[in-house]
Amino acid sequence: MTSADTSVIRVRSLCNSFGSNSVHNDLDLDVTHGEILGVVGGSGTGKSVLLRSIVGLLRPTSGEVQVFGKNLLTLNNNDRAAVERRFGVLFQQGALFSSLTVLENVALPLMEHTGLNRSQASQIARVKLALTGLPANAGHLYPSKLSGGMIKRAALARALALDPEILFLDEPTAGLDPIGAAAFDQLLLTLRDAFKLTVFLVTHDLDTLYATCDRVAVLSQKKVLIVDTLENVAADPDPWVQSYFHGPRGRAAATSANGLSP
Numbered sequence: 001m002t003s004a005d006t007s008v009i010r011v012r013s014l015c016n017s018f019g020s021n022s023v024h025n026d027l028d029l030d031v032t033h034g035e036i037l038g039v040v041g042g043s044g045t046g047k048s049v050l051l052r053s054i055v056g057l058l059r060p061t062s063g064e065v066q067v068f069g070k071n072l073l074t075l076n077n078n079d080r081a082a083v084e085r086r087f088g089v090l091f092q093q094g095a096l097f098s099s100l101t102v103l104e105n106v107a108l109p110l111m112e113h114t115g116l117n118r119s120q121a122s123q124i125a126r127v128k129l130a131l132t133g134l135p136a137n138a139g140h141l142y143p144s145k146l147s148g149g150m151i152k153r154a155a156l157a158r159a160l161a162l163d164p165e166i167l168f169l170d171e172p173t174a175g176l177d178p179i180g181a182a183a184f185d186q187l188l189l190t191l192r193d194a195f196k197l198t199v200f201l202v203t204h205d206l207d208t209l210y211a212t213c214d215r216v217a218v219l220s221q222k223k224v225l226i227v228d229t230l231e232n233v234a235a236d237p238d239p240w241v242q243s244y245f246h247g248p249r250g251r252a253a254a255t256s257a258n259g260l261s262p
Helices: 047-054 077-084 102-114 118-131 136-140 148-159 178-195 206-212 230-234 239-246 248-257
Strands: 007-018 021-032 036-041 062-067 087-090 166-170 198-202 215-220 223-228
Touching (some): 007 198, 021 223, 036 047, 036 178, 047 062, 087 148, 102 118, 118 136, 118 148, 148 166, 178 198, 178 206, 198 206, 215 239
Parallel strands (some): 036 215, 087 166
Antiparallel strands (some): 007 021, 007 062
16 A cells, blocks of 8 residues: 555545446545556446546545545635646546637636736746647647647646646547557656656556556456556456456557567
């Protein structure tokens, strides 16, 4: 179990239900400072629901979630906003505002939360876009003009706008071609190492797991079935784990990560 003094996220006895459908029941999880934690599981296991519970977008049925030692749902508005400024979120489809340019999308949280004027926020936004590898002219484009890979990078730039300590990424490589996904994985590692980020990564992409994650948590049976290094998780006898990590795609990802010929 991760020690309390190194945990930036602590989930205890989490339950999430929607009507008669129970998604999580007595779920526990710790995320350690500076690690990239991958969260995987079959369809309907509540990976995105868990993420939304942690960032305060969803009130759990019961249980407790702490980020930086604070329960967001019990804080007043000012204290909650102060904690929320310490993390950034990249949603599945990017969730960029279609009526704003890429630069305006990234500048918006800076103007909302720091009091910077438009010109100051735009200067910082340009730096964030450059960090994610987007060309300078992309800032003037609207989301509808971007490729899938550019949308992911623009959304990542927005998530980085306030210099967060934790990044929450929900399927960041979904829909990307293998080259674009691999480039995103490398970018994630570079940013984590440069800025000492903690990353909570929901993904089904085996290549991303092998390329980036320090530990992997498997959601199954409404709980965290196992959380450990990828090697130890892949050795778990659970049928879903065996099918996922040792099926054709899992074997290919492992082979690629180890630099071996198929």
